[in-house]
Amino acid sequence: MRDIWYCYPGASSWALKEVSIELGSGEIMLVAGHNGSGKTTLLKIAGLIYRPTRGEVSVDGCDFWMLEEAEKIMVRRRITYIHEEPVLMRGSVLENIMYPLRIRGLGREDAAMKAKTIMRELELMDLADKSTKELSAGQSQLVAIARALAAEPELILLDEPFAHLDSWKSGLIAQVLQARRRNGVGIVIASHGRGELPEGLEPDRIIILEDGRIRGMKG
């Protein structure tokens, strides 16, 4: 992302100013900052959801927003953003985790099999047939993460993922993310600070955002 500026429609001030960062594979990056510092905006721009007001978002050297619609879909399938407040679909947990696989054209049985592999990894098998309406906040977050992992992205963007999780679930997520990182997946976590990350999840780089600007970088 090069020289990114972002202003929300109708807003009078910039949510992001002059942000330039490179997101690499196989590394964990922490985007730290207070509420309103621009963490979510940055992640949504990196997740190819928001189009920056100014600046360039490149994937493999190509300006994403200049691509054809079909190419955009293919690029988006390599990057997954997970909301701070989990956005789950109506229906069962299994159906939710199957969603990215189904939209990629996988048959119902294949998608279910693949989804169940992820669910076993995140110890969600007991919830497979449960309606998403009946889940706790922590369970919802786990399901949202499982659904994102099912898409097998090259880059995972997590917006305050540990806010609703107890230490056991946080530890489980840390293990799963570390395993993905070893396989070359890039991970970006937005959080108030390093202290909120569970043990065993050491960021390779830390970016400190303040008032929409990068105020510091470590690593």
Place this chain on the structure above:
Amino acid sequence: MSLAFSEILEVTVRSLYVSGLATLLSASWSVPAAYLLSFRQRVGVLEAVVESLVGMPTVLLGLLLYMLLSSSGPLGPLRLLYTPHAMIIGQSILVTPLIISTCYRALRVIAVPYLELALSMGASRSQAMMLILRESAPGVVASAVMGFSRAVGELGIAMMVGGNIRGSTMVLTTAIALGVTRGEFEAAIILGVILLALTIATALSVKTLMGAGSR
């Protein structure tokens, strides 16, 4: 008035037909309009205008339609006045602001997060739209049910452009009004109970259906 059972049934079926069709007709343009609104950032003025039209007096709308549809009006040659078609058109216009407003309120909290979810999962535009439609279905159906309740319970339009013609345009509300005018309160109460039961039954059956669908 003393209505026979067969006539009560006929009036009830006609009420369902006229108001049901009016609701479907209105939903065909109100729901897309609510979808368009839900993706817009600044809709304050438009939202206020639509909401203020929700409480539009039915007699006023009935009067306007009467002037349009009467033989000397611009749509007179269509010969729609005092037909169920005129009532359907009038009721569909009446419930439009209500369906847009309630549907928009349900959609505005759903549309953006689910669009973002679909995009981040790598969905195409049509797949994203399908997801939003699926997730918003309970809200959309609830707004249509509210529209139907408003349509089936209105009197002004049915009376002014329908004419309360026995065997042709008489519906539950106009039959009740006629019963009261003639002092036949027993028949009016029976029809009133049917009207109330119809509204409650519609809401309950839709709620049950939606509940079963979301499991």
